[in-house]
Amino acid sequence: MVADKQTGAAVRRWVYRFGGGTADGAASMKELLGGKGANLAEMASLGLPVPPGFTITTEVCTHFYSNERKLPVDLEDQAMAALSELGLSVGADFGDPRNPLLVSVRSGAPASMPGMMDTILNLGLNDSTVEGLAAITGNKRFAYDSYRRFIQMYSDVVLGVDHGVFEEILDHQKSLHGYSQDTDLRSEDWHEVIVAYKSAVEAETGKPFPQDTRAQLWGAIEAVFGSWMNARAITYRKLNDIPQHWGTAVNVQAMVFGNRGETSATGVAFTRDPSTGEHALYGEFLINAQGEDVVAGIRTPQNITERARIAAGDNKSSLEAAMPKVFGQFVKICDKLEKRYRDMQDIEFTIQDGQLWMLQTRNGKRTTKAALKIAVDLADEGIISKDEAVLRIDPSQLDQLLHPTIDPHAAKEVVAVGLPASPGAATGEIVFSADAAEQLEKQGRAVLLVRVETSPEDIHGMFAAKGILTTRGGMTSHAAVVARGMGRPCVSGAGSLRIDYATGVMIAGGQTFKQGDIITIDGSTGQVIKGAVAMRQPELSGDFGKLMGWADAARRMRVRANAETPRDAKQAREFGAEGIGLCRTEHMFFEADRILAVREMILAENEAGRRAALSKLLPMQRQDFVELFEIMAGFPVTIRLLDPPLHEFLPHENKEIEDVAAALGVDAAKVRRRLVELHEFNPMLGFRGCRLGIAYPEITEMQARAIFEAAIKAAATTGKPVIPEIMVPLVGFARELDTLKAVIDSTAKTVEGETGTKLVYQVGTMIELPRAALRASEIAGTAEFFSFGTNDLTQTTLGLSRDDAAPILASYLGKGVIQTDPFVSLDTEGVGELVAIASERGRKARPGLKLGICGEHGGDPRSIDFCELTGLDYVSCSPFRVPVARLSAARASLAAKLKKA
Ligand code: ADP
Ligand code: MG
Numbered sequence: 001m002v003a004d005k006q007t008g009a010a011v012r013r014w015v016y017r018f019g020g021g022t023a024d025g026a027a028s029m030k031e032l033l034g035g036k037g038a039n040l041a042e043m044a045s046l047g048l049p050v051p052p053g054f055t056i057t058t059e060v061c062t063h064f065y066s067n068e069r070k071l072p073v074d075l076e077d078q079a080m081a082a083l084s085e086l087g088l089s090v091g092a093d094f095g096d097p098r099n100p101l102l103v104s105v106r107s108g109a110p111a112s113m114p115g116m117m118d119t120i121l122n123l124g125l126n127d128s129t130v131e132g133l134a135a136i137t138g139n140k141r142f143a144y145d146s147y148r149r150f151i152q153m154y155s156d157v158v159l160g161v162d163h164g165v166f167e168e169i170l171d172h173q174k175s176l177h178g179y180s181q182d183t184d185l186r187s188e189d190w191h192e193v194i195v196a197y198k199s200a201v202e203a204e205t206g207k208p209f210p211q212d213t214r215a216q217l218w219g220a221i222e223a224v225f226g227s228w229m230n231a232r233a234i235t236y237r238k239l240n241d242i243p244q245h246w247g248t249a250v251n252v253q254a255m256v257f258g259n260r261g262e263t264s265a266t267g268v269a270f271t272r273d274p275s276t277g278e279h280a281l282y283g284e285f286l287i288n289a290q291g292e293d294v295v296a297g298i299r300t301p302q303n304i305t306e307r308a309r310i311a312a313g314d315n316k317s318s319l320e321a322a323m324p325k326v327f328g329q330f331v332k333i334c335d336k337l338e339k340r341y342r343d344m345q346d347i348e349f350t351i352q353d354g355q356l357w358m359l360q361t362r363n364g365k366r367t368t369k370a371a372l373k374i375a376v377d378l379a380d381e382g383i384i385s386k387d388e389a390v391l392r393i394d395p396s397q398l399d400q401l402l403h404p405t406i407d408p409h410a411a412k413e414v415v416a417v418g419l420p421a422s423p424g425a426a427t428g429e430i431v432f433s434a435d436a437a438e439q440l441e442k443q444g445r446a447v448l449l450v451r452v453e454t455s456p457e458d459i460h461g462m463f464a465a466k467g468i469l470t471t472r473g474g475m476t477s478h479a480a481v482v483a484r485g486m487g488r489p490c491v492s493g494a495g496s497l498r499i500d501y502a503t504g505v506m507i508a509g510g511q512t513f514k515q516g517d518i519i520t521i522d523g524s525t526g527q528v529i530k531g532a533v534a535m536r537q538p539e540l541s542g543d544f545g546k547l548m549g550w551a552d553a554a555r556r557m558r559v560r561a562n563a564e565t566p567r568d569a570k571q572a573r574e575f576g577a578e579g580i581g582l583c584r585t586e587h588m589f590f591e592a593d594r595i596l597a598v599r600e601m602i603l604a605e606n607e608a609g610r611r612a613a614l615s616k617l618l619p620m621q622r623q624d625f626v627e628l629f630e631i632m633a634g635f636p637v638t639i640r641l642l643d644p645p646l647h648e649f650l651p652h653e654n655k656e657i658e659d660v661a662a663a664l665g666v667d668a669a670k671v672r673r674r675l676v677e678l679h680e681f682n683p684m685l686g687f688r689g690c691r692l693g694i695a696y697p698e699i700t701e702m703q704a705r706a707i708f709e710a711a712i713k714a715a716a717t718t719g720k721p722v723i724p725e726i727m728v729p730l731v732g733f734a735r736e737l738d739t740l741k742a743v744i745d746s747t748a749k750t751v752e753g754e755t756g757t758k759l760v761y762q763v764g765t766m767i768e769l770p771r772a773a774l775r776a777s778e779i780a781g782t783a784e785f786f787s788f789g790t791n792d793l794t795q796t797t798l799g800l801s802r803d804d805a806a807p808i809l810a811s812y813l814g815k816g817v818i819q820t821d822p823f824v825s826l827d828t829e830g831v832g833e834l835v836a837i838a839s840e841r842g843r844k845a846r847p848g849l850k851l852g853i854c855g856e857h858g859g860d861p862r863s864i865d866f867c868e869l870t871g872l873d874y875v876s877c878s879p880f881r882v883p884v885a886r887l888s889a890a891r892a893s894l895a896a897k898l899k900k901a
């Protein structure tokens, strides 16, 4: 709060200054000052060379949107006071025709949204101040270049003039004189361009280009606040879960100029390689350029380090060679910033007449591969702890590492090579527009978005595409940066490709490709390949293994896998699963050589018929379990008794019906009659789960026998005790479980008698009906463990069939009735409450009752957080989700520890 001059009353503070070695703000004030403003303040306080300026807070943005786009009345006084102070500190005056202060007006939200909102440079120029700038710098070309840039940006952002208008004028001027580059234009050329620009603005808007510098400033500030709600910013926030209500800050900052000649430059850099994570400074710059020229791909930028220049085989000088002193200073600053922020930094800088200025720093976006390497390296370097390294990796990103890469031995026809902008390989149909990418993706097609370059308008298409290919732009081009953030493979700057949007054709390596043709890109090498190529699964050792090891040390919950085939079980072990949490025995019955026996069992008219069929299944089941127990030697295996919605097994075709009839020794008509008897209106809520075993105990008996005999056999071959966990599905009444447990126990006695071996096993239940959750204390009287079957529990709690849910959920998500799909991420409030009730009541009745989850939610990070808080002992998920679950469980443990501390 500051005091009002007239009344002495406390007024709200809207403006925070930075520069000259001090600042009102700090890095910790991101919410109020936005990321850019907070970090500019931090850099200024650290004594780094930052052009001075001030930040208008995000609270002004909130005020703006809750007051019909009006700014707070007392903002103007505060801002103008800060502006004249700024002028004093740099020895210039805003709007002064002899010595004008120029500023940039920059957006900056609490979370970084690169390129999504607007920034205006060189503000404060008009027909008279531009002459003052030319005179005081003795550099007309520079002054006019700055003015035309300003007219272009201001007209685009504030006045809504399409930027194409200006590009046409500039192209015309260039071709008139035979220039190829913007830097070829002389001061008189720029003067002519300015005249043409201004008349274009007047023609488009009906008003002359604004000459009043104060009006320019407020126009720009309002436009930046306005850009918070532009379509691409809204899309970006949706894709990145950034809340709408945060708002952006606005930074007004004294200009420094990278376009003042050959000793001036502008650039961007990462303190480590954002693609591989390698600990090496990495970046690009352009001499005699300003602002976004580097990322816009107008000219091809130069490398910052010699090392990168040599690696790229580039003959244009690096910053290291061209300006060694500035380079040395820059390296020191990068190091300081990395240590201060304890993370890899993404830095924007400008060099004016040989002097370095820092314009931005933030934690850099990176590929998952780089994120892993950087987290592991930072921990090894002692900059962060191992636990912090674990917290640095977003589990949902791990998916990317499990992406395939191109098999190095595969035959392939490379038709072009660009820059390896974002790793991983992708195959798909060529599309040339973001809209086409989105449309085809909706039809389930795999597409690659192929563009000359991409812009923020294309992000929906980049999101929909499997990969992105551009012909222009460097490693820090829009396409490259966004693709890395999204985890899409990307090849950028494939300069030998020719794209003709009008005819929908791409020419590469002398061949013509049309929309719909299949190509493959390799974002790790930059190769563009004709057709599809053999892919390879990724390595799980190295940094990945190391970080997962740290995660395993940090987590409390165990991670198991849902698996029934030996292949899945082996895969699960490779991914680090500590046992099987759900083996669905019905999945073992679908195979061709078994289905007939299964059908016989179902369609048999009496117990004798069923027993005959079951005796055929017994040896097969036993062998299945032997293999699983052997693969999981030393780890627990939970086997669920048969739980098919029966209709999935019934024969439909005449041939199938006749086969079953023959096997049963009856005629087909009889089988058909039995089929009619078995017909159910809603099989999901019908004769399944433990209801089957209650009606036909001989099925349970067969399965229990197969499990016990397999356990004895596997214990003998592996030398490790096997303790099977037998799980009874779809229990609602304690008596159901009691009934089947009696069958299991008596089967155990029989097998013990036959073999003379003492069996150790557990019997538990799935909790997948609300009644079971509520009556958990009775059920826990018998059950030695609970496993939450949250797929069915979600269906039965919501009364919503998973198979019919898609259109309903889509509409609910669209209308905001629900925020997340409850089949993907646990409905923690509703279904979660039942899980919590069952856990509490179950453990009260049986202290130490083992609790786990085995629905799809067992591999979902947010649901895993919930499981940690509820005190479950383990989560179980599909094999490919096991690494995600291990990391999520670790992060949940660490978060819970932090909360307690
Ligand atoms: P974005 O958020 O899109 O990165 P910025 O506000 O960072 O936008 O501005 C983009 C670029 O404009 C910066 O990287 C820098 O090159 C240039 N720029 C911004 N402010 C200044 C300034 N005061 N002096 C010189 N260049 C500036
Ligand atoms: Mg920036």
Ligand code: MG
Pocket: 643, 729, 730, 768, 789, 792
């Ligand atoms: Mg179920």
